[in-house]
Amino acid sequence: MHPHAVSGPVRWHARWVLPIAGPPIADGTVVTAGDRILWVGPRAEAPHGAPGGDARDEDLGDAILTPGLVNAHTHLDLTLMRGGLEDLDFFAWIRTLTRAKRQLLTAADFRDSALLGVAEGLAAGITTFGDTADNDAPFEALRALGARGIAFREVFGPDPAECDRSMADLAAAVEARRAHATPLVRVGVSPHAPYSVSDALFAAVAAYAAREGLPVAVHAAESAAEDDLVQRGTGPFADFLRARGIAVEARAAGPIALLEAAGLLRAGTLLIHCVRASGADVQRVVAAGCGVAHCPASNAKLGHGTAPLAAFLAAGARVGLGSDSMASNDAMDLLAEARLAVFAQRAAAGRADLLPAAEALALATRGGARALGLEAEVGTLEPGKQADLVAWRATATGGPVGHPAAALVFAGAGMRAHRVLVAGVERARDGVVAGLDPAVPGRVRDAARRMAEWRGQRTAG
Ligand SMILES: [Zn+2]
Known part of the structure; x- marks a missing residue:
């Protein structure tokens, strides 16, 4: 995939929004514009527009939306x-x-x-x-x-x-x-x-x-x-x-x-x-x-x-x-x-x-x-912070999700995130990372093999 810069305001709807700065929101929405978060709250109360025009809807469905x-x-x-x-x-x-x-x-x-x-x-x-x-x-x-x-x-x-x-x-x-x-x-x-x-x-x-x-x-x-x-x-x-x-x-x-x-x-x-x-x-x-x-x-x-x-x-x-x-x-x-x-x-x-x-x-x-001293910019979903968002498929935790944070922490190991945005730009989707040269993993495997051989020689020597 190519990095996808989201243009104009977007309303990201999810079954669960976990702002971290406050309690979980069932059927929540995060509104972003460019690299910023504009609004976080229940979907029923989400604003339709934003400075920059009418907002586009992205319905993430049965997902848990968290900060990056x-x-x-x-x-x-x-x-x-x-x-x-x-x-x-x-x-x-x-x-x-x-x-x-x-x-x-x-x-x-x-x-x-x-x-x-x-x-x-x-x-x-x-x-x-x-x-x-x-x-x-x-x-x-x-x-x-x-x-x-x-x-x-x-x-x-x-x-x-x-x-x-x-x-x-x-x-x-x-x-x-x-x-x-x-x-x-x-x-x-x-x-x-x-x-x-x-x-x-x-x-x-x-x-x-x-x-x-x-x-x-x-x-x-x-x-x-x-x-x-x-x-x-x-x-x-x-x-x-x-x-x-x-x-x-x-x-x-x-x-x-x-x-x-x-x-x-x-x-x-x-x-x-x-x-x-x-x-x-x-x-x-x-x-x-x-x-x-x-x-x-x-x-x-x-x-x-x-x-x-x-x-x-x-x-x-x-x-x-x-x-x-x-x-x-x-x-x-x-x-x-x-x-x-x-x-x-x-x-x-x-x-x-x-x-x-x-x-x-x-x-x-x-x-x-x-x-890291970056709390003014990232770490929570709050208006004014950077649009670093991650959507997790609730089904990937095994389901049912009675407690979204527990589902992620106790049942989420090994999960690939569904959607990953950094500063409003989509950088990964379902394990596919935008802009990664597909030859890189193979070259890293080769380097790891060389290191294993080097260690074998060292042990033998
Ligand atoms: Zn270290």
Whole structure:
């Protein structure tokens, strides 16, 4: 299909409209014009016209209409690694991933991989992505397929002696990319994680981002190995850094305290994971106004544990859901993340009333928008917001739909969205993504096969 820009005002009618900003509307209507939402309410009360002329009717029938889903944390360029790094402990997992990036994969691989990642997301109703990468592929792929997002440019550098060079490279990459930013696709920075970034580099990025008005994303408090390094200067990351000639000592009471000392605990910073956040950490993160990307599938698959989501929500945190990379998930499916988020919290607490489906769906929409600082534009269906809409076929959840949010969250995993609009332009319909080169999936499969062979050789060698 070709991207379909909807001209003139449209009245989108659906069996259910879930504005997230308010209760579900049975037999509801959303009126859009261009890239904006004009009106949301019961169909019987929907205005017939709008500034711009008479409205056209689009009857979606037995559908559930929601805001576009917001995936607060992705690594779109790593889509080709799905199934490629199974059953490794965290240190071996990230070392193998990094070696594959450096020794095997090409810019063309990352380009295809990112395009496929955005396409899979759009097909699954994700209209906004918070992506971190050390190359331009996700930024370009978001622009090419008309999705919305923040492309956080990653910077690495565990050796304080590398700090100035890392900052120069980061600034050059950000400047080059900023010239091509659009209202939909923006630029941020991502000092990767405490085990891959020195304290000096964290502080330098914090100062640079503040000066330039750039949003920041950091992986934080993800693993026990990270705690060992930060709190005690021990464990596999400490051994690895010492072997490279980098001095290692205890740095802080924990990763959140380390980021606070670097000046990164502030509004405009997205903290990715926060699995091992203490009660005091939760309070500090919320008081600082940071966003949190909760990635339940990735955290469970890599054996990191379950983040204290209920504590973050009780404290009023700006929490969204993230799929993380396909190397640690392996599905780009935010409804599945919402389901797992509920199940993990309820299983741990022994309570059935924790995190109702409507709240979990809010995490996948408004929560992600708040975590990324985009809540003025997306995350809910409200007049004045961007026309990022997703229609889900109610029958695809198995039916009958007694509770639309529960149908999506508990029975919607794996669903392809029926209609997906970003800023009023249709970008996907029933799994078909507008503008995706049909050769891309095959090329990504080839790259994945090369990676499997490379790993086989490495094991044999
Ligand atoms: Zn990540």
